[in-house]
Amino acid sequence: MKNIVLYCCGILLLTSISSCEKDKPENTDPHNNPFGTDYTQTTPWPKWIFSPWVWEDEGTATSAKAIVDDYLAHDIPVGAIIIDSPWETGYNTFEADETLYPNLKGVVDYMHGKNVRVMMWITCMINTDVQPLYDTAAARGYFMKESVNATSPKVISWWKGDGSLIDFYNPEAVAWWKQQMDKALAAGIDGWKCDGTDYSQLYAPYSPGAGSNVTRLNYSHKYYQIFNDYTREKLGTDRVVSGRPIDNYGNTFLQGDVVAFMPKEIGWACWVGDQDATFNGLKMALNNMYHSANYGYLSFGSDIGGYREDNDNAPYGRSKELLIRWAQLGAFCPIMENGGGGEHRPWVFDNGNTEAVDIYRTYAKLHSKMVPYLMKTAETKFAAGQSMVHYFNSTDYSYLLGEDIFVAPILGFGGTVTINFPSGSNWVYLFDKSQVFTGGTSQTITYTLDKYPVFVKQGSDLETTLTP
Numbered sequence: 001m002k003n004i005v006l007y008c009c010g011i012l013l014l015t016s017i018s019s020c021e022k023d024k025p026e027n028t029d030p031h032n033n034p035f036g037t038d039y040t041q042t043t044p045w046p047k048w049i050f051s052p053w054v055w056e057d058e059g060t061a062t063s064a065k066a067i068v069d070d071y072l073a074h075d076i077p078v079g080a081i082i083i084d085s086p087w088e089t090g091y092n093t094f095e096a097d098e099t100l101y102p103n104l105k106g107v108v109d110y111m112h113g114k115n116v117r118v119m120m121w122i123t124c125m126i127n128t129d130v131q132p133l134y135d136t137a138a139a140r141g142y143f144m145k146e147s148v149n150a151t152s153p154k155v156i157s158w159w160k161g162d163g164s165l166i167d168f169y170n171p172e173a174v175a176w177w178k179q180q181m182d183k184a185l186a187a188g189i190d191g192w193k194c195d196g197t198d199y200s201q202l203y204a205p206y207s208p209g210a211g212s213n214v215t216r217l218n219y220s221h222k223y224y225q226i227f228n229d230y231t232r233e234k235l236g237t238d239r240v241v242s243g244r245p246i247d248n249y250g251n252t253f254l255q256g257d258v259v260a261f262m263p264k265e266i267g268w269a270c271w272v273g274d275q276d277a278t279f280n281g282l283k284m285a286l287n288n289m290y291h292s293a294n295y296g297y298l299s300f301g302s303d304i305g306g307y308r309e310d311n312d313n314a315p316y317g318r319s320k321e322l323l324i325r326w327a328q329l330g331a332f333c334p335i336m337e338n339g340g341g342g343e344h345r346p347w348v349f350d351n352g353n354t355e356a357v358d359i360y361r362t363y364a365k366l367h368s369k370m371v372p373y374l375m376k377t378a379e380t381k382f383a384a385g386q387s388m389v390h391y392f393n394s395t396d397y398s399y400l401l402g403e404d405i406f407v408a409p410i411l412g413f414g415g416t417v418t419i420n421f422p423s424g425s426n427w428v429y430l431f432d433k434s435q436v437f438t439g440g441t442s443q444t445i446t447y448t449l450d451k452y453p454v455f456v457k458q459g460s461d462l463e464t465t466l467t468p
Contacts, residue, residue, distance in 0.1 A: 084339070
């Protein structure tokens with residue numbers, strides 16, 4: 001196993017050029033088309049967030065285009081890509097490194113031409129070696145400090161170096177930070193993946209702008225809110241911020257606001273990360289999603305296959321069975337996103353056959369078919385201040401997605417799961433609708449790799465409209 005700092009994002013990912021350059025299909029699924037003329041946004045969130053996302057840990061303009069092209073060439077829908085770190089000239093300049101992304105706007109335009117949205121990775125700090133940007137901000141008092149008596153900004157070691165946190169309570173610092181953001185917004189990006197350096201505010205609680213210590217949760221809310229509000233102000237309300245909802249960092253679950261991140265009011269496209277590429281990692285993701293749902297976050301998903309590599313047990317950083325079981329789970333989360341360290345492209349795991357890519361395609365298309373249901377569910381649940389997901393317990397992590405889909409996650413190798421069907425309704429097995437299970441009963445069933453324990457409420461519209 002590689003030594004990884006707690007939050008993530010330090011793994012070298014070797015990318016490859018597209019192996020499917022010919023006959024690239026366009027992404028024309030009307031449920032998955034964020035630029036379609038048949039859709040007018042009437043909710044705070046755009047429809048495209050519920051389309052499948054892809055990303056790689058470290059990439060280039062060439063590899064970003066290749067990964068999208070390869071998914072589409074394998075007839076797998078893609079609605080968004082995350083351009084992850086590193087993409088900047090330094091942390092965080094908002095300027096594209098021309099050796100990696102010589103024409104960022106060109107990359108964004110390329111993706112938009114395929115109806116794929118683009119999100120950029122970012123944090124809320126500037127590293128000390130980013131000059132003269134860091135010294136300029138420090139001289140102007142734009143950073144958080146350890147205490148009122150500190151004579152210089154607090155320098156914090158994180159997984160990408162050493163840096164200081166922006167003081168979002170200082171109006172001048174915020175205005176200056178927005179000017180930096182403009183460099184990336186000029187490329188026409190569709191949102192941000194705001195990573196969790198805000199947790200480090202615990203070591204820099206003093207805000208010169210506020211003239212006092214501030215809470216970590218309040219600081220976090222300002223961080224995400226500024227990215228959300230300014231991006232939408234500049235580029236429109238179809239832009240979003242993806243950030244963490246609840247995260248326990250792999251420890252026994254911490255209580256209180258120290259593990260909450262994004263404001264729930266803009267938590268429309270959250271992700272819990274970053275987990276090991278093991279079934280224990282899958283359970284850790286479910287544990288964070290369980291607490292995120294209880295906390296009231298609307299919509300979230302996890303890194304399919306896990307973020308970190310598990311090289312001791314699998315040649316591609318994760319096993320084929322784990323990748324598929326996690327993809328099946330991801331397809332029935334509000335946010336379906338696949339990426340991280342090591343290999344995540346399903347066709348690479350096939351070794352001469354097409355099993356993994358065929359299964360992945362089936363579930364990605366199911367997720368796309370669910371977009372109208374997800375949009376309707378999101379609107380209803382958001383109005384009620386509730387999550388789209390309702391977990392029954394933190395033992396088997398079975399849950400309802402909305403009111404009409406019941407999922408019993410597979411938590412280990414072999415595909416055997418004991419299912420406790422929710423009482424009050426009968427449940428129709430999605431992959432064989434002749435199988436109907438009585439609510440309030442339990443069944444232990446073993447599923448082949450291409451099948452997953454997903455059930456729709458008998459009598460609901462989905463019984464006839466949702467088909468693999």
